[in-house]
C-alpha cells in the first residue's frame with residue numbers, strides 16, 4: 131500500500147519541462163528519500179504532491195485516492211509539509227504558531243514538551259536558533275496529526291549533532307505509524323536513514 | 331520627547347520677547363491716516379442726526395475720544411444696518427460702533443470688543459402710575475416700537491400672555507407720547523434710550539421700573555482677524571474709564587454714569603497683549619488637529635477596505651477610483667466636492683454638503699484612503715508567498731490568515747509609509763482653507779496681514795514642526811510595539 135503514488139506525471143513551467151512521465155511511490159509507514167542534483171525539480175515534485183502546483187499530465191494518488199480539484203482540500207489534510215525555509219509565522223510566538231492551526235492548548239503544550247521547546251513558548255521565531263525553528267515547524271505540521279509528513283531539505287541548515295536529533299524525531303514519527311518523505315542533498319543521510327531512495 | 335518640550339518652551343519665550351518688541355514698535359508709530367466708523371444714524375442717543383444735520387450721539391463722542399489721538403481723520407459712515415458684516419469684511423469700514431448688542435451670531439461673524447455698556451429692556455410708565463413691577467402689567471395696554479429689541483423682549487417674556495393688548499408704533503417718540511397721554515399704560519424701551527429721554531424731557535413725567543425684561547451688552551465690532559484694532563479700542567476704553575472721561579460723556583447724554591467695565595481683574599487678564607496673536611493661531615490649530623485626527627482615523631480603515639475590495643470582481647472600479655484620487659490635485663477635489671456638487675444636475679441638491687468642515691473631512695478621507703490603499707498594497711505584496719502556502723496547507727481559514735497573520739506583518743512593513751503620509755496630511759490640512767474653513771495657516775496669514783507682524787508666521791513654523799515631531803515620535807513608539 132502506498133501513501134503517495136504518482137502515475138506518469140508531467141510538470142512544465144511554460145515550455146520548460148521539469149519532469150515528464152514520472153512515477154514516484156512512497157510506501158506507508160516508511161521513510162522515502164528523494165535525491166537529486168540542485169535545480170532538478172525536487173521541490174517542484176513535493177509542491178505537486180501537496181497540491182501547491184498543478185500538474186500538466188498524469189495522476190497523483192494520496193492514501194489510495196486520486197487527487198482532483200474537488201477532494202484537494204480534504205486529501206491535503208493527510209499531508210504535513212515542512213518547507214525548506216520553514217515559513218513560520220513571524221508575527222506569532224511559538225505557542226501562537228501552533229495554536230493558530232488548531233486551538234488546543236493541550237496538544238500544543240504536548241508538542242512543545244516533546245520537541246524540547248519549553249521556555250520558548252512566548253518567543254518570536256526570529257529569536258530562535260535554526261534547530262529550534264525547525265522543531266517549531268515540525269510541531270506545527272503535527273498539530274493536525276497528518277498521516278504523511280513531507281520535509282524539504284530538512285538537514286541542509288543543521289550541523290551533525292542536530293542531524294542526529296532530527297533523525298531521532300523522524301524515527302519517533304515512524305513509530306507513530308506515519309509516512310515520511312524527505313528531500314535531501316545528503317547522500318549519507320539518505321542511505322543511513324531511509325527505507326527507500328528515489329533518484330530524480 | 332524631553333527635547334521637544336524644551337524646544338517648545340524656548341520657542342515661546344523667544345516669541346514672547348520678540349512680539350513685545352513688535353508691539354512697542356506699533357505703538358510708537360506716527361498718527362495713522364484715517365479710520366472709518368460705520369453706523370446707523372437713526373439710533374438716538376447712540377448715533378443720530380441733529381437738527382442741523384450733524385451726526386452726534388453717545389457713541390460718536392466715545393469713538394472720537396478713543397481715536398482722536400491716533401488717527402488724522404475719523405469718518406462716520408452711515409451704512410445699511412443689514413449689510414454691516416459685508417461692509418466690515420470688504421474693508422469699506424473699519425469699525426461698527428452704534429449700540430451694537432452682543433449676540434452669538436455676531437460673535438461668529440465679527441470680532442467683538444469687551445462690552446462698554448450694559449443695556450436692559452426696561453418698562454417706562456407715567457410718574458403717577460400705580461404700576462411698580464412686572465406683575466402689575468397684567469391686563470394693561472403696552473406700547474412698543476415695531477421691530478425693536480424691546481418688542482422682541484416683551485414677546486418672549488412670560489408676562490406677554492397676560493397683558494391686555496400690545497400696540498406697535500413706528501418710533502419711540504410716539505410710544506412715549508402714548509404713555510404720556512394715557513392711551514397706553516407702559517412702553518418697553520432700551521434703558522439707555524429711556525435714560526436719555528428722561529434726561530432730556532425731565533424726570534417728572536416718567537419713571538423706570540426696577541425689574542427688566544431682558545438685558546444685553548453693547549460692544550464695538552471690527553473685522554474678524556483685526557485683533558490689533560480690537561485691543562487698541564479695549565485699552566483705550568479702559569483708559570478713558572480710568573481718566574473719568576467716559577463718565578463725563580455718559581453724564582452728558584444720560585445724566586448719570588452708566589459706562590460699563592468688567593471687573594478690573596478680568597479686564598487685566600484679557601489684556602495680555604504680548605501673546606495675544608497666539609489666540610487665533612490656537613483657534614486655527616484646533617481645527618487643523620481635529621481635521622487631522624478624524625481623517626487619519628477614518629481613512630486608514632477605509633484604505634484597507636479599498637485595498638481588499640480591489641480583489642473582488644468589481645475591483646477595477648476601485649482601481650479607477652484610486653487613480654482618480656491620486657491623479658488629481660486635492661485642492662481641486664475639495665473645490666469640486668464643496669462648490670461643484672451643488673451644481674450637478676438633478677442630484678446636486680441632495681448630495682450637496684452644507685458644512686464646510688464636513689465636506690473637507692469627506693474629501694480628505696477619500697483622497698487619503700486612496701493613498702493608504704496603495705500603501706497597504708505595497709505592504710501585503712512584500713509578504714512572502716510562503717506565508718499563504720503554509721496557512722493553506724495547515725488549513726487556516728481566510729479570515730484568520732488575513733487578520734492574524736498577514737495584516738500584522740503588513741502593518742509592520744507599512745508603518746514608515748503611514749508615518750510619512752501622516753506628516754504629509756498635517757501639512758495638507760491647510761488646503762481646507764480653500765473652502766472657507768479657518769485653520770492654522772489661514773488664521774496665521776490673516777493676522778500677519780492685519781498686524782504687519784512676521785511673528786505669527788514664525789509661530790506657525792514652530793507649531794507645524796512640533797506637531798510633525800510629535801507624529802514622528804508617536805510612530806517611532808508604535809514601531810517598537812511590533813516585537814516580531
Ligand SMILES: Nc1ncnc2c1ncn2[C@@H]1O[C@H](COP(=O)(O)OP(=O)(O)OP(=O)(O)O)[C@@H](O)[C@H]1O
Pocket residue numbers: 143148166167168169170171172173174175
Ligand atoms: N514557479 C516557477 N516558475 C518557473 N520555473 C520554476 C518555478 N519554480 C521552479 N522553477 C524551475 O524549476 C526547476 C526546478 O526547481 P526546484 O526548486 O524544484 O529544484 P530543486 O531540485 O528543489 O533544487 P534545489 O535542490 O536547489 O532546491 C528550476 O530550474 C527552477 O528554475
Ligand SMILES: [Mg+2]
Pocket residue numbers: 172173174214282
Ligand atoms: Mg529545492
